[in-house]
Structure formats: structure tokens, C-alpha cells
Amino acid sequence: MADKILKELTLKIWRQKDAQSKGKFESYQINNISGGTSFLEMLDILNEELISKGTEPVAFDHDCREGICGMCSMFIDGRAHGPDDDITTCQLHMRKFEDGATITIEPWRAGAFPVIKDLMVDRTAFEKILQAGGYISVNTGGVPDGNAIPISQDDAEEAMDAAACIGCGACVATCKNSSAMLFVSAKVSHLAKLPQGRVEATRRAKSMVAKMDELGFGNCTNTGACQVECPKGISIANIARLNREFLSATIKE
Amino acid sequence: MSSFLSSSIGKKLIMSLSGIFLVVFVLVHLILNSFLLFDSTGELFNAGAHFMSLPVIRFGLQPVLFGGFIIHIIYAITLTLQNMKARPQKYAVQNLSNSSTWSSRNMFVLGGLVLVFLAMHLMHFFIKMQITGEVPTTMLNGEEVHNGAKLVKDLFTTGTLGLVYTCLYVLGAILLGLHLSHGFWSAFQSIGFSNNIWRKRLEKVSYFYAFFIAAGFTIIPLYLHFFAK
Ligand code: HEM
Ligand code: SF4
Ligand code: FES
Numbered sequence: 001m002a003d004k005i006l007k008e009l010t011l012k013i014w015r016q017k018d019a020q021s022k023g024k025f026e027s028y029q030i031n032n033i034s035g036g037t038s039f040l041e042m043l044d045i046l047n048e049e050l051i052s053k054g055t056e057p058v059a060f061d062h063d064c065r066e067g068i069c070g071m072c073s074m075f076i077d078g079r080a081h082g083p084d085d086d087i088t089t090c091q092l093h094m095r096k097f098e099d100g101a102t103i104t105i106e107p108w109r110a111g112a113f114p115v116i117k118d119l120m121v122d123r124t125a126f127e128k129i130l131q132a133g134g135y136i137s138v139n140t141g142g143v144p145d146g147n148a149i150p151i152s153q154d155d156a157e158e159a160m161d162a163a164a165c166i167g168c169g170a171c172v173a174t175c176k177n178s179s180a181m182l183f184v185s186a187k188v189s190h191l192a193k194l195p196q197g198r199v200e201a202t203r204r205a206k207s208m209v210a211k212m213d214e215l216g217f218g219n220c221t222n223t224g225a226c227q228v229e230c231p232k233g234i235s236i237a238n239i240a241r242l243n244r245e246f247l248s249a250t251i252k253e
Numbered sequence: 254m255s256s257f258l259s260s261s262i263g264k265k266l267i268m269s270l271s272g273i274f275l276v277v278f279v280l281v282h283l284i285l286n287s288f289l290l291f292d293s294t295g296e297l298f299n300a301g302a303h304f305m306s307l308p309v310i311r312f313g314l315q316p317v318l319f320g321g322f323i324i325h326i327i328y329a330i331t332l333t334l335q336n337m338k339a340r341p342q343k344y345a346v347q348n349l350s351n352s353s354t355w356s357s358r359n360m361f362v363l364g365g366l367v368l369v370f371l372a373m374h375l376m377h378f379f380i381k382m383q384i385t386g387e388v389p390t391t392m393l394n395g396e397e398v399h400n401g402a403k404l405v406k407d408l409f410t411t412g413t414l415g416l417v418y419t420c421l422y423v424l425g426a427i428l429l430g431l432h433l434s435h436g437f438w439s440a441f442q443s444i445g446f447s448n449n450i451w452r453k454r455l456e457k458v459s460y461f462y463a464f465f466i467a468a469g470f471t472i473i474p475l476y477l478h479f480f481a482k
Contacts, residue, residue, distance in 0.1 A: 077348070245445075
């Protein structure tokens, strides 16, 4: 079957020179895009055209282009990573759009994720949360024996599911409260489920939540939108676990 | 402890505990009101209302109830203001309808409307029965007590206003039901009592409870308006 061709698309893209400028939407026409083109490739094509016309290309984040790094962001037609479930923007294809459509493309919007330029936002806030406790302290030495610490299959699976988080920020971008709870809960959970992570569990929950609050993310009101838009299907069951971890950490103090 | 109470999860815990407390209160309230359906003489209801105005309840439980409401409302305002501030620049296009329920996105609006209803409701009954005392009386087991049942019936049956109040009370019940359809399971999630299995169960209980409350508080004014003249 021949791939569908989108003869004409209108792109309404947020343009912002730098963090200090105000920014506004600009409209661009783009023609003859094949349905098999990925969304980022479509933007590459647009940028080629802009460059050849001598205009500033649209800045957007991307790296792996295979859904594992979490760099590609973008709020497309009102949804994080656009109109498809469980994917990143680099995995979104133009066949999801209709010919003649107008596509609105915005950067992630959250006080804690300031715009750097156009569609790029600064997600350092996530790094700061991780630095506050999203790790385990390991003494150097010989490699430990593979099966020295037995871990049940269920725990291993749950830890692995939480560890799938790629730190893309779609949860924050989607959440009506700009809450980072899904991200933090994934980062707390993948360690909380493993014996190696339990050692520092109390300190971890407290300092990561404190950092999250300090950086100006909103409070979770359990709307559940984050888990629907998360490209890695991180479940809000992790948020319940984070709440438990945090409450028990407070009681233990 | 103070850092706990000022943390986002701490505030959510207070929100959920006060919410669960109000959930229990609402259920007790509905059970008492249902006496109006089961006994058309109103005696059963008056006995219940009389019990509720005993000093132990008035001076013991009532302040706790008011405290619960006030805490719930103060934290609702604080959380909502913070959440609004967390996104200084809004999206031009945002579509949340396929990722979350309408009620979950409008808890503050729903709660606020419930509060408006509550103010009117307190003026109709609570203030008259427990403060000013301008209520008809009746005899119950040789004791003169407030005839709350008559007060309620009169409100819903007197003139055109009776119909207006019936509609307003039905609306109030629906708003409360919507608030609870999200609030009930959300409260358990906030406490940490949830996982992938329990969330689905709690959501079902949540819808059932919310429907039960909304239907209960809807049937009573409708019944009184149409059948108790
Ligand atoms: C009888 C009345 C009420 C009951 C039974 C009730 C119950 C609840 C419950 C169970 C929750 C969930 C708590 C959580 O997610 O942890 C909740 C949340 C909420 N309530 Fe109420 N509520 C009532 C009245 C009000 C009023 C008068 C307001 C006033 C403004 C209000 C505002 C809110 C808000 C904004 C939330 C969401 C907060 C959040 O999820 O973080 N509620 N309510
Ligand atoms: S939880 Fe999901 S949406 Fe949030 S940062 Fe991780 S992968 Fe992205
Ligand atoms: S570019 Fe790496 S996830 Fe999209």
C-alpha cells in the first residue's frame, strides 16, 4: 500500500528567541509530506526550507530518535508527544494527521521548565531532583556475586517497570498542576522495590520530594492524565507508593 | 513535622483525611435524612434530629465537623493556588479529555459550588434549628422537640419557591456526587492505600458511593415535593 501523502499542512509553531523574550506563534505551510515521515523528520524538512529561505530554523530537542532518550518534547495539538498513546514525539508519524490540517506545536509549559528557545525547554529541574536522592551509594570494590541478593520476580518486574522512565517530562507537561509526581514516584519506586535501594529509602523519599516542591512543581490531585500520556506507561500506582514511602519516612523520623 | 505539613504530600494527606472525614459525615447525614422517606409522620426524623442536637453532639462533634470543613477548604484553596502558579504560561491548545475525568479536573469548582449550596442549606435548617430556634415544635415521647420534619417538608412544598428549592437541592446533590466520584478514590491514593489492583476497585466503590449519595439526596426533596403535600 502506498503511504498516504499529506499535500498541505499548516504548522502553528511557538517561536521564542531566548529565555528572556516573550515569544509568539508563527504559521508555516509545508507540502507533500509522506505518512511514513516521523514528526521530527517533518520538522527537519521544514527547517531545511527555512534555512534555504534564510530564516532561523525552529529549535527543538531530540537525540536518539528511537524513543529511549526522552529528549524530544513538544506539546502537539493539545497533547504531550501528540495524538498517539505510549510514544515519544520521535515515534509519532505523520500518518496520524489528516491532509489540510493545522497542527499547533508548543513547548512543554511549566514554571519549573523554562523555555530556552522555540520548542526547547530547560529540564534541569529533573536532574536536581535526581541529585537530591535518586541514586544508591555503592562502595567501590569487586563486582558482587550475581545472585547474592535474592529478589522476587514480582519485585524485579515492578522495579524494572518503574525504571523504564526516560525523564522526558511529559507527565509534568500534561498535568494540569504541572506536578512532577509521576517522574519522582518512578525514580523512588525503582529503587524502593530493591533491597539495594531500601538502605537509603527514608532519606531518598524525603529529599526528592522536598526538592520537587522547592523547584515549583505543583501538587498532585490524582487526575491520572500523566500515566495516560507517559510514553513508558509508568503507572500512578507508583505515586501511591511514593506517598507511602514519604509518609513512613516522616513517621520514622 | 512542620516541613511535613508544608510539603506537597503532607498537604495532600490533610486534604484526604479531612475529605474522608466529610465522606463519613455525608453518609451519616443521608441515613438520617432517609428517615423522612421511611416515616411520613416525621417522628423518626425528629427523633434523629433531636439526638443530633444533644449537648454531647452539639458541643463535642459539631466543632470537629466545622473544623473538618474549614481545614478541607483552606487546604483546597492553598493547593489550588499553588497549582495555578506552577504553570505561569498556559497552553494555547490543551486537550485533557481523553486522559482524565472532568470531575478530577474541576474539584475546586465543584467544591466551591458545594460550599455555596452549603451556605444556603445551613440558612434553611441548621441556623433555624440550632441557633435562632424559629422552628415549629411537636411532642415526642412526652417531650417538646423541634419539628424538623415539618420545616423540611414546608421548604420543599410551599408555593413556587418549593419547586425552586427542590431543584436547587437536587443540583447540590449532583455537584456533591461529582466531587465525590473523584474525591473518594483520590483520598485513598493520597494516603498511599492503592496499587494497580486496588485503584480499579476503589474507583468502582467511588462511583458507587458518589451515585448512592447523589441519588439519595436527590430522591428526598423530590419525594417530599411531589408526594408529601
Ligand atoms: C461535604 C462536602 C465535601 C466532601 C465530602 C469532600 C470530599 C473530598 C474528598 C474525599 C477529596 C479527595 C481528597 C484527596 O484527593 O486526597 C476532596 C478533594 C477536594 N475537595 Fe472536597 N469535599 C467536600 C467539600 C468541599 C468544599 C466545600 C470544597 C471547597 C472549596 C472542596 C474542595 C476540594 C478540592 C479543591 C479537592 C481537590 C484537592 C486535591 O485533590 O488535592 N471540597 N474532597
Ligand atoms: S514518568 Fe513517564 S512521562 Fe514522566 S518523565 Fe518518566 S517517562 Fe516521561
Ligand atoms: S529523541 Fe530520544 S526519545 Fe525521542
